[in-house]
Amino acid sequence: MKFAIVLYSYFPYGGLQQDLLKILQACRRKQITVTVFCMEWEGEKPINTDIVILPSQGYTKTAKRDYFVEKMLEATLDKYDLVLGFNKMPGLDYYYAADYCFAEKARNERSFLYRLTSRAKQYMDFEEAVFGKDQQTVSLLLTPQQKEEFTRHYQTEDNRLILLPPGIKKDRMAGKDAPIKRRQMRHELSVAPGDLLILQIGSSFKTKGVNRSLLAFAALPKELRRRTWFFVIGEDAPEKYLKEAQRLGVEKHFKIVNGSNQVPELLLAADLLIHPSLKESAGMVILEAIVAGLPVLTTSSCGYAFHVEKAQAGVVCPMPFQQDYLNKQLEAMLLSDNRSTWKANGIAYGKDQDLYSMPQTVVNLLVQAAQSYS
Numbered sequence: 262m263k264f265a266i267v268l269y270s271y272f273p274y275g276g277l278q279q280d281l282l283k284i285l286q287a288c289r290r291k292q293i294t295v296t297v298f299c300m301e302w303e304g305e306k307p308i309n310t311d312i313v314i315l316p317s318q319g320y321t322k323t324a325k326r327d328y329f330v331e332k333m334l335e336a337t338l339d340k341y342d343l344v345l346g347f348n349k350m351p352g353l354d355y356y357y358a359a360d361y362c363f364a365e366k367a368r369n370e371r372s373f374l375y376r377l378t379s380r381a382k383q384y385m386d387f388e389e390a391v392f393g394k395d396q397q398t399v400s401l402l403l404t405p406q407q408k409e410e411f412t413r414h415y416q417t418e419d420n421r422l423i424l425l426p427p428g429i430k431k432d433r434m435a436g437k438d439a440p441i442k443r444r445q446m447r448h449e450l451s452v453a454p455g456d457l458l459i460l461q462i463g464s465s466f467k468t469k470g471v472n473r474s475l476l477a478f479a480a481l482p483k484e485l486r487r488r489t490w491f492f493v494i495g496e497d498a499p500e501k502y503l504k505e506a507q508r509l510g511v512e513k514h515f516k517i518v519n520g521s522n523q524v525p526e527l528l529l530a531a532d533l534l535i536h537p538s539l540k541e542s543a544g545m546v547i548l549e550a551i552v553a554g555l556p557v558l559t560t561s562s563c564g565y566a567f568h569v570e571k572a573q574a575g576v577v578c579p580m581p582f583q584q585d586y587l588n589k590q591l592e593a594m595l596l597s598d599n600r601s602t603w604k605a606n607g608i609a610y611g612k613d614q615d616l617y618s619m620p621q622t623v624v625n626l627l628v629q630a631a632q633s634y635s
Contacts, residue, residue, distance in 0.1 A: 262293045262342050262631055263296070263341045264288065264293055264342060264344075264345060265296050265298060265343070265344045265345070266281065266295055266297045266298070266344075266345050267297070267298045267299070267333050267344065267346045267350070268281065268297070268348050269301075269326065269329065270299060270301045271301070271303060272464075273303065273304040273496070273520055274464055274495065274496050274521075275464055275496075276359065276543070276546075279545070280357065280428060280545075281297075283430075283619070283620040284357075284624065285310055286620065287620035287623065289309055291624055293624070295310050295311075296310075296312075296341070297310060297312050298313050298333050298336060299313075299314060300315065300317040300325065313336070315329055315333060315336065316332060321379070322380070323380050326350075326387075327383070330350045333350070333352065343631045343634070345357060346391075349363075349391045349392075350387050350391075351387065351390040351391075354398065354630065354634075355399050355400070355401060355630065356398050356401065358400050358401060358407055358542065359542060360542055362410035362414060363381075363384045363385065364410075365410045365414065368414070392415040393415050393417075394415060394416045394417065394418070396417075398421065399421045400417070400421060401423050401623060401626070402423065403542055404542065404543055404564030404565065405567075406564050406567075423626065426616065426618050426619055427545070427615075427617070427619055428545075428616075428619025428622075429545055429548050429617060431617055432525050433524070433525055433552050434611050434612075435529065435552070435553050435611075439553075442525075442530075443530050445526070446523070447530045452490055453488075455488065456490060457488060457532045457533070458490050458491075458492065458530060458531045458532050458533075459491045459531065459534075460492055460527060460531035460533070460535070460555070461491070461492070462493075462494045462549075463494075464496040464520065466497040466501075466502060468538060468541070469495070469537075469538050469541075470536070470537035470560070472505065473537040473582075474493075474535045474537060475502065475505055475509060475511070475515070476509070476587075476588070477537075477591040478509075478511055478515070480588040481588075481592055482592065487514075489514065490516070491514060491515050492516050492517075492531075493515075493517045494517075494520065494521050494527060496520045499517040503517065528553035531555055532556075532595070532600070533555065533556050533557075533575075533591075533595060533600075534546065534557045534558070535591065536558070536559040536560075536563065537560045537587055538562060539562065539582075540562050542564045543565050544559065545565070547559055547563060547565045547568060547569060548565055551568060551569065551607040551610055551611060552608065552611025553607070553608075554605070554607050554608045555607065556575045556600055556607070557574055557575035557576075558576050558587070558590055558594055559575070559576075559577055559578070560578045560580065560582060560587075561578065568616075571610070572609075572614075573602075574604075574607035574610060575594070575603055575607075576594060578590060
């Protein structure tokens with residue numbers, strides 16, 4: 262069996278890209294041959310997988326995406342049992358919905374002029390090609406919120422929308438050696454035993470709300486802030502946020518670390534995960550923190566935020582977003598006696614819920630679909 266997987270770009274540590282790797286591993290276990298088509302690939306390439314870099318000619322990103330889709334359609338036509346996309350575009354059999362509904366953003370959160378831009382028009386057209394009524398693409402969704410939004414904007418048939426379980430790695434769960442790993446990592450980070458560590462993980466700092474987090478950190482009472490550290494782990498340009506930290510007077514206790522392979526240890530070392538994203542389809546790190554026993558402070562605009570409430574493992578800030586509310590909740594959570602309860606609830610939730618089977622579920626669905634095509 263031969264599958265084609267298509268996406269615009271791959272870079273290490275992105276949530277979409279991490280899900281792609283998990284699905285590739287599940288395909289290998291089923292002995293499925295996979296070819297990945299993309300415009301660019303940054304970092305190590307997975308074993309036993311053909312990575313094809315297709316040309317993307319044009320003077321603008323919009324033109325380059327159009328050209329890429331044209332070449333992708335030529336390269337995959339009648340050559341594969343199934344085509345799975347990780348970005349919205351025409352010609353997909355299945356779409357893995359790592360992104361939020363663009364129509365929701367364009368129609369409800371942006372101006373009429375925004376919708377007239379070539380970028381917005383292309384995104385709307387490509388989303389229509391995936392979710393439009395009477396289209397053929399089946400979409401694999403991460404959250405009920407996505408299903409509600411896509412159905413409301415496109416009247417997508419229910420049988421073309423499949424809700425997936427999450428797919429975090431089980432090594433994020435707190436094990437018996439968690440206290441030892443916590444001490445080791447905090448020592449490595451030079452965080453004293455009596456200090457507090459706030460953690461934020463994720464690339465694309467603007468979208469993830471790093472500036473919101475910085476403002477909340479700076480708003481902490483001076484005595485509390487003096488014994489609190491704020492570390493951001495992710496791939497993005499750090500200069501703007503380092504300057505903002507300096508402007509706010511918190512630069513001595515603020516640090517940005519490029520994407521790390523030590524996420525499980527960092528989750529155990531921290532005292533709170535802050536994740537006030539502007540808009541996010543899922544937010545895998547929220548679940549990773551929950552099962553590690555790390556209390557979470559997030560926003561309801563994150564698709565996986567409902568797990569925080571369901572697990573009773575932290576606090577979810579309602580929308581519309583209010584900076585003052587985030588500031589107050591950060592201070593309250595750091596000082597709260599409930600942190601041990603949130604921790605215990607999260608660890609129990611990780612043992613009771615299916616938060617890990619997404620890759621196997623996706624591959625099983627694709628195999629069934631490919632068999633029905635033949």
